[in-house]
Amino acid sequence: MLKDIKLIVYDFDGVMTDNRVVVHEDGMESVIVNRADGLGVNIIKEIGIPQMILSTETSSVVEARAKKLGIPVIQGVGDKKKVLAAYCKENKINPNNILYVGNDINDKEVMGTIGYPVAPSDAHLDIKKLAKHTLETKGGYGVVKELAEILKGRMRNGTAK
Secondary structure, X not given: OHHHOOEEEEOOOOXXXXXXXXXXXXXXXXXXXXXXXXXXXXXXXXHOOOEEEEEOOOOHHHHHHHHHHOOOEEEOOOOHHHHHHHHHHHHXXXXXXXXXXXOOHHHHHHHOOOOEEEEOOOOOHHHHHHOOEEOOOOOOOOHHHHHXXXXXXXXXXXXXX
């Protein structure tokens, strides 16, 4: 599997967050992310697999987190399947070589078009049914770190199939 992955795509809310948002009195929103995911992104960078965030939301929080992680983000996406297909065409990536981590029904359509759908442990039941792998970690609690450790372990053990 590992040798076939050419891109890892993350949904943001419910994958890198626990899917909750704090709304402040002034209307500003904030979320909590897990620093372990930053380590996970760096481990995957060392492996050499490109990563990106694909989010329905348009938020300065998502943009700031992507910038801090040093990975691209496409946000404000109404049709994730269509946007990812266009991205793949533009970058000459076969959708079968994409690992996508999603958690909710707005990820279902796109996850049905890629090679490696992955879900956090607290994902929507329909997403878990679609996933080729369900992680032990809940969204917002180190999903990317767990994925990175799995990929790194497969490299170390020579099971990069």
